[in-house]
Amino acid sequence: MNHFLYITSCLVPFYGLIGAILTLPWTIGLIRQTGPRPAAYLNLLTTILAFIHSLLIFKDIWDKEPESFLFTWFQAADLNLSIALEISQVSIGATVLIAGLSILAQIYALGYMEKDWALARFFALIGLFEAALTGLAISDSLFLSYALLEVLTLSTYLLVGFWYAQPLVVTAARDAFWTKRIGDLLLLMAVVTLSTIAGSLNFSDLAEWAQTADLNPVTSTLLGLALIAGPAGKCAQFPLHLWLDEAMEGPNPASVMRNSLVVAGGAYLLYKLQPLLALSPVALNALVIMGTVTAIGATLVSLAQIDIKRALSHSTSAYMGLVFLAVGLQQGGVALMLLLTHAIAKALLFMSSGSIIHTTHTQNLTEMGGLWSKMPATTTAFIVGSAGMVTLLPLGSFWAMLAWADGFVKINPWVIGVLVLVNCLTALNLTRVFRYIFWDKPQQKTRRAPEVAWQMAFPMVSLTIVTLLLPLMLQQWYLLPDWEGIDWYVLLILVSSTLIGVGIGSTIYLDKAWSRSRVLVWRFMQDLLGYDFYIDRVYRLTVVKAVALLSQVSAWSDRYLIDGLVNLVGFAAIFSGQTLKYSISGQSQGYMLTILVVVSILGFFISWSLGLLDKLPF
16 A cells, blocks of 8 residues: 555544534634635535545555554553554445545535525534544444444434424434434443453454354343444434434435435444354344334335425435344345445435425425426436435346345345335335326426526536446446346346336325325324334333333432431431530530440440340340
8 A cells, every 4th residue: 555645544534523623713603704605615625635535545455455553542451442443445435435425415515505604513513424424434443433423423413403493403303312322322331341351442353352252141142232222323223213204304415414324334333343243143133123123114104204305214214224134144245235325325315305395495295296397407316316226227226135135045035025025115115206296297386496506406416427327336346246146036026126116106096185095094004104103102101101200209219218318317416406405514424424325225226136135144
């Protein structure tokens, strides 16, 4: 590797941090005369530099062995906290993807939020997002990765609550923060445990330790489940999945980053934890169950959504569920490929949906229609993004699914069923959304809906081209299978599932006159899916009520038991003091006699309680 590029590779995460710092004079209001746009330009410039730097490193390291950095941050006795960085094709490729999508999202934000005076604050938070994600990509330390996940949690809270004057936004930001904190707390327990029993928190050292580790089954199970909890919260997996739906209250450019990259950060950490998870069959089974339930459940829920962003966000949870399933089946390479293809396609879909929202000023699908002729660039972006999400030959997700299916068609055929079902339902949902937005008759809000300005159109067109060229990139990186080794039956099943989903989505009846069906059975199913299987109500009746009951018991014991005991002691002291003041005679012999009598009585009761009086001869 080029020595200069090797030395400076550890500085790539600092570009985003520097960009966030440079925006501070505009963010905190020190500079008002120029407006907030210079802050956005500075942050965009640092992101472009990060992309160029990462691209040069990626080109240089492509055919070389991985390199690593190791910095000792804190050492005391047996505790050694080091910051380890891995410079490899996978880690640097991830930084290129992060910086590239961040550039497009920031250019997109310049058009989407052009009249927002908090633009500088938004770009500062995007810079923090980018710094944490890039650091997570090259991190080879569980300690550093945990710290960066906490930064992502904070950034998510601030970006979801960006428009904090709206009560619903505040609630969404709070719920997203606390839901992630549950997973982060369990992950912290696992980090502390590993620092004690493994002696190191670097992924390379942990992989070597896991090969010879002899753990108690209970310990390995609890450790594996705790390691899963953190990524589960980040990736919106059941039962920590409700926050992603509410997080759609934030600005759409942030949703572009969140649904393509931020949720993938947790799955990327899970990929690195594979050697540790292999210590516990229970943990691997938990991954399989969690991924399967989320993939199928979230895809079903997306079918009943009439909010465009929520219809797409649930599919994000579903595809992260497929990634969890892949890791649980120890198919890390397939998981990475699925993360790559999903990130690009989902970013394009959210850019397209943001353009629609920006033009029509609504997110309700039933208020849209007839936009295909009015917004050609947006329509093309939505079609290409949708095609990139499902198994449509020859786009990226098809090859990821095919590589996965080929490996399990004979070993675990039920996995093929999960893939086919999720893919079919995803194609059905995307076709349904397309019909609502672009195909039907124009509604009041879509009769005069021009195409978006170039700041929003340029990123969409660029990402459309990247999505179409992704198969060529995969071939260049030797990630596509040989045609001779392809199982044509599996290929036919995957493509057929897409065609069936598109066919059903194109023919089902969609009536915009009402948001709920008049048929009782369909209304029940629509409510069941639309309200996410009533999971939030189940939580309120179980977890929330249990916590509320415990808090009431704790408050009662604190008020009447703890405070009552303390008050009793104080009252006894006051009463005894008030009583004794009337017995003051000034004669010391009386005082000594009183002390002697009290001590004697006290000694008698202590001896009696300890059974010492039973040993006396009388």
